[in-house]
Amino acid sequence: MSLYKLYASLKKEFLLLINDRIGLMLLFVMPLLLVGIITVIQDGAYKVVNENKIPMVVVNDDHGAQGEQLVHLLRESGLFEIDEPVGVTQASVREELLAGGKMLALYIPTGFTAGLQANADEVSQILLQDLGLDSDSLHRGDTALPTLQFFHDPVLQENYAQSVLGMLYTFMGEIENTLMVSKMYSAMDIAGKESRLKEKMKSTRVQIEPIVAMNGNSTVVPNATQHNVPAWTIFAMFFMVVSLGSNLVKERNNGSFMRLRTMPTSFALVMISKIVVYVGVAILQVLVTFGMGMYLLPMIDLPALALPDNIIAAGVVVLMSSLAAVSYALLIGSWAQTQEQANGFGAVSIIILGAIGGILVPIFVMPSYMQMAAKFSPLHWCLEGFYVLFLKGGSWQDLQSVVLYLGGFIVACQLGSFLKLKIDKII
Amino acid sequence: MINHLGIELADICKLYPKSDTFSLKDLSLSIPQGIVYGLLGPNGAGKTTLISILCGIIPATTGSIRYFDQGQPISEIERRQVIGFVPQDFAFYEELTAKQNLDYFGAMYNIPAAYLGPRRDELLEVLGLSTVAHKAVSTFSGGMKRRLNLAIGIIHRPQYLFLDEPTVGVDVQSKEAIVRYLKTLKQGGATIIYTSHHLAEAEEICDRIALIDHGRLVVEGTTGGLLENHEAPNLQALFLQLTGAAFRDQ
Numbered sequence: 011m012s013l014y015k016l017y018a019s020l021k022k023e024f025l026l027l028i029n030d031r032i033g034l035m036l037l038f039v040m041p042l043l044l045v046g047i048i049t050v051i052q053d054g055a056y057k058v059v060n061e062n063k064i065p066m067v068v069v070n071d072d073h074g075a076q077g078e079q080l081v082h083l084l085r086e087s088g089l090f091e092i093d094e095p096v097g098v099t100q101a102s103v104r105e106e107l108l109a110g111g112k113m114l115a116l117y118i119p120t121g122f123t124a125g126l127q128a129n130a131d132e133v134s135q136i137l138l139q140d141l142g143l144d145s146d147s148l149h150r151g152d153t154a155l156p157t158l159q160f161f162h163d164p165v166l167q168e169n170y171a172q173s174v175l176g177m178l179y180t181f182m183g184e185i186e187n188t189l190m191v192s193k194m195y196s197a198m199d200i201a202g203k204e205s206r207l208k209e210k211m212k213s214t215r216v217q218i219e220p221i222v223a224m225n226g227n228s229t230v231v232p233n234a235t236q237h238n239v240p241a242w243t244i245f246a247m248f249f250m251v252v253s254l255g256s257n258l259v260k261e262r263n264n265g266s267f268m269r270l271r272t273m274p275t276s277f278a279l280v281m282i283s284k285i286v287v288y289v290g291v292a293i294l295q296v297l298v299t300f301g302m303g304m305y306l307l308p309m310i311d312l313p314a315l316a317l318p319d320n321i322i323a324a325g326v327v328v329l330m331s332s333l334a335a336v337s338y339a340l341l342i343g344s345w346a347q348t349q350e351q352a353n354g355f356g357a358v359s360i361i362i363l364g365a366i367g368g369i370l371v372p373i374f375v376m377p378s379y380m381q382m383a384a385k386f387s388p389l390h391w392c393l394e395g396f397y398v399l400f401l402k403g404g405s406w407q408d409l410q411s412v413v414l415y416l417g418g419f420i421v422a423c424q425l426g427s428f429l430k431l432k433i434d435k436i437i
Numbered sequence: 438m439i440n441h442l443g444i445e446l447a448d449i450c451k452l453y454p455k456s457d458t459f460s461l462k463d464l465s466l467s468i469p470q471g472i473v474y475g476l477l478g479p480n481g482a483g484k485t486t487l488i489s490i491l492c493g494i495i496p497a498t499t500g501s502i503r504y505f506d507q508g509q510p511i512s513e514i515e516r517r518q519v520i521g522f523v524p525q526d527f528a529f530y531e532e533l534t535a536k537q538n539l540d541y542f543g544a545m546y547n548i549p550a551a552y553l554g555p556r557r558d559e560l561l562e563v564l565g566l567s568t569v570a571h572k573a574v575s576t577f578s579g580g581m582k583r584r585l586n587l588a589i590g591i592i593h594r595p596q597y598l599f600l601d602e603p604t605v606g607v608d609v610q611s612k613e614a615i616v617r618y619l620k621t622l623k624q625g626g627a628t629i630i631y632t633s634h635h636l637a638e639a640e641e642i643c644d645r646i647a648l649i650d651h652g653r654l655v656v657e658g659t660t661g662g663l664l665e666n667h668e669a670p671n672l673q674a675l676f677l678q679l680t681g682a683a684f685r686d687q
Contacts, residue, residue, distance in 0.1 A: 012547070014544060014547075014549075014550070015544055015545060015547070017544075018540065018541055018544030018545065019541075019544075019545075021540075021541070022530070022533070022537070022541040025532075025533055025537055026530060026532055026533070029532040029533070029573070030532070261530075264526065264527065264528060264529075264530075264531075265524050265526040265527070265528030266528050266529060266530060268494055268524065268528060269522060269524065269528040269529075269542070269589070270545065271492075271493065271494050272492040272493060272494060272517065272520060272521075272522040273517060273542070273545045273546055274514065274517040274518045274545075274546065274547060275545045435494075435495060
């Protein structure tokens with residue numbers, strides 16, 4: 011195989027590529043749009059939960075100290091924008107929530123403070139009796155604790171509603187504990203001296219330090235950019251099946267390959283040229299989308315993409331992913347009978363493999379059988395390779411299974427293409 | 438002038454997979470060098486199959502083919518360098534320009550870049566494509582595409598040129614240009630193996646003819662000799678006399 015022929019063949023592939031306007035749009039504009047749009051959306055969702063205040067309607071029919079304390083704690087948390095509308099009753103809270111565009115509502119019933127105090131009285135009396143300090147005045151009534159009503163918009167994700175509910179239980183625990191301590195001190199005729207204990211109870215709470223599990227000294231912070239830029243870049247790489255797959259079908263069907271068979275040239279030259287040009291395209295896609303992640307996204311107030319420390323390993327993952335995408339496109343192009351088949355099946359199969367592989371939805375939220383199915387998607391392994399480096403700060407050893415699987419996939423696709431072209435007597 | 442043996446076919450049979458009928462059966466031919474050789478026959482006679490076997494696109498089921506140069510047999514690798522193939526379909530890249538197509542296929546024939554440029558320009562000029570050399574082939578008329586199809590097949594000045602219906606579906610002007618150039622090639626010493634349904638055209642340019650039907654050789658000889666022996670006024674009359682008037686594509 012002479013370099014002259016290789017150059018001519020590469021030039022031909024390049025010219026075919028740049029003449030395919032729709033293919034170029036799919037290869038370069040689509041990933042930029044996907045990365046930009048999905049990152050903005052996910053970052054927005056992240057901010058809604060973590061940074062923005064969620065509007066909450068509070069209807070307080072209690073008008074007692076504990077009701078006020080609960081509203082105070084909600085305000086102090088900084089997570090909610092509290093709205094206490096006038097004239098809203100228990101019956102109309104639901105309508106107020108739905109009509110007012112609020113996401114959450116809390117109804118504090120009449121007698122909330124009285125109910126809590128009665129319960130605290132009962133608890134303190136039980137304690138005193140058990141300590142042998144007071145037995146005469148023990149009242150063993152069944153104090154009915156008041157019930158708060160928590161409404162949430164059905165649009166709000168269930169897990170977020172549950173976390174708000176958990177927060178309310180925490181606030182209520184704090185209120186009830188404080189109330190009980192006051193009641194006990196009062197029952198023991200030392201009212202007014204409980205402030206030290208209350209302070210101690212607050213200050214000795216166990217702190218929980220959130221730590222993102224990453225390897226080594228990685229300083230990469232997981233965020234919407236770190237997740238989405240690699241994921242949608244992989245998706246776009248595999249979408250080259252529409253351009254390369256149909257390109258191969260066209261050459262098979264228009265007689266160009268047949269003509270080449272009569273010439274003093276090797277068919278391997280044609281395939282190598284396609285692989286080289288399209289691997290180049292895939293690497294360019296990575297540079298373009300990563301460049302967008304590093305320089306463009308910060309300009310629209312999104313986190314910048316941080317490259318992993320191990321750049322060589324990242325290069326290997328990019329190369330393996332590119333080869334996997336090109337090999338898959340060649341496989342589809344070899345087996346499809348028409349360009350419509352290559353485009354239709356190729357595009358749909360990439361969306362399915364992307365969904366299975368965790369591009370659209372994280373794998374950990376999938377049922378176990380889908381998590382198993384994910385291991386059959388090449389996009390999953392490409393994504394895993396990027397996540398090992400971009401999110402977990404992984405090492406070469408952590409990439410072993412990624413490299414092995416992708417290597418096997420590339421070989422299988424190339425063999426599948428070779429087999430079909432051999433059956434069709436094209437090579 | 439003595440014409441050396443160019444191509445020798447011995448007992449060629451072709452049976453396609455999943456077919457129970459031979460497309461070619463016991464076909465033997467000796468094609469001299471430097472002539473225009475017509476492979477004629479009705480639809481489905483086996484002409485395209487024979488050309489495909491001769492060009493090495495598909496293998497024969499049984500039988501042998503030998504190529505010669507000045508009486509000496511040549512190897513498979515040499516054969517690929519000395520044959521040119523112009524298929525019935527447009528076998529090129531419609532997205533590329535005529536110039537880019539010729540440059541690519543010329544390089545595949547190992548034509549050095551220094552020689553390829555002038556040769557490409559010469560062909561574009563002779564075949565009336567120089568004014569559209571830089572336009573995408575997808576914008577070409579049928580006649581222009583047919584001429585480009587021919588140009589690609591002859592860019593390396595082949596000793597053996599195989600043409601499968603080179604003038605089908607083109608206007609009179611394009612047909613004239615193609616036939617004129619084929620005559621020029623023959624004068625240059627090329628051996629041209631040609632199939633066509635244009636029998637008047639074949640009668641005008643073919644030195645020898647092989648008439649094939651149902652995959653078998655019906656008759657073979659010089660054009661004049663065959664007409665004389667069968668007392669036929671022209672090739673069309675001979676064709677109908679030997680192959681019958683029944684439709685073949687039903």
